Amino acid sequence: MSAVGIVAAAGSGLRLGADRPKALVPLGGRPLVAWAVATLLDGGVDEVVVAVPAADRDAFAAVLPDGVRLVEGGATRTASVRAALAAVPREGAAVLVHDAARPLTPPAVVARVLDALRAGAPAVVPVLPVVDTTVAVDAGGTVTAAPDRATLRRVQTPQGFSRRVLVEAYDALPDGVELTDDAAVVRAAGVPVGTVAGDERAAKVTVAHDLALAELQVAGIPGPS
Incomplete structure (x- = not known):
C-alpha cells in the first residue's frame, strides 16, 4: 500500500504571536513545517503534499525538500485538506493527515498509523490517555458531570485513512460545516475510527509557551513537570 502524507500548513501565526504563517515559525533553526514533513517521510510515507497560503508559496518552497x-x-482547515486530497489521485493509497503544528511527533507514531492501515483499518488516529480529572460545565461554568477518564483519550496527528474513505467522507460533509479534525469527518460519515498509541512529544504548538517548551525539547533540556 502506497502512502501519501498531507500537511495542513495554511494557518496564521496569530495565537503564536508570529509575523508569518505558523508553519514557517522556526524551531531549533528549522520551520515547523520542515519538521512535520521530515517526520512523515522518516515514518514511511512515500510522498508529501503541503497545503500552504497562496501568498507564501515561495517561502514554503524555499524550506522544503x-x-x-x-x-x-x-x-479553513477543511478547505485546505480538500485541496490537498485533490492532489492525491491514486486509488488504493493510504493518506495520513498531519498538522505542521506538531513538529516533534516521532516517526514511530507515523509507522504505527501506517501499520494499522495496512492491517485493514479504514481510519486510525494516535491517542494518549487523559490523566487529569475532566468535567462538563453548563453555560454559567458550573460543573454538571465528570466523565470517566478511563474512556477518554487525547487525539493527535498524523491521522490515517484509506484515501477512498477520506474522500467520500469529505464529499458527504455539508458545505459550511467545520469539524475539529479529519477523524470527526469520517465518523460523521459512519466510519469506525481505530486508535494506536500516540506520544507526548507530539504536543501541539499553539501559543508562545508551547513553542518555548518545544525549544527545550530540541535542546535536550527537560521541560517543567
Whole structure:
C-alpha cells in the first residue's frame, strides 16, 4: 500500500504571536513545517503534499525538500485538506493527515498509523490517555458531570485513512460545516475510527509557551513537570 502524507500548513501565526504563517515559525533553526514533513517521510510515507497560503508559496518552497508538492490551502482547515486530497489521485493509497503544528511527533507514531492501515483499518488516529480529572460545565461554568477518564483519550496527528474513505467522507460533509479534525469527518460519515498509541512529544504548538517548551525539547533540556 502506497502512502501519501498531507500537511495542513495554511494557518496564521496569530495565537503564536508570529509575523508569518505558523508553519514557517522556526524551531531549533528549522520551520515547523520542515519538521512535520521530515517526520512523515522518516515514518514511511512515500510522498508529501503541503497545503500552504497562496501568498507564501515561495517561502514554503524555499524550506522544503525537492519533491514535496505544494497546493494552495483554503480559508479553513477543511478547505485546505480538500485541496490537498485533490492532489492525491491514486486509488488504493493510504493518506495520513498531519498538522505542521506538531513538529516533534516521532516517526514511530507515523509507522504505527501506517501499520494499522495496512492491517485493514479504514481510519486510525494516535491517542494518549487523559490523566487529569475532566468535567462538563453548563453555560454559567458550573460543573454538571465528570466523565470517566478511563474512556477518554487525547487525539493527535498524523491521522490515517484509506484515501477512498477520506474522500467520500469529505464529499458527504455539508458545505459550511467545520469539524475539529479529519477523524470527526469520517465518523460523521459512519466510519469506525481505530486508535494506536500516540506520544507526548507530539504536543501541539499553539501559543508562545508551547513553542518555548518545544525549544527545550530540541535542546535536550527537560521541560517543567
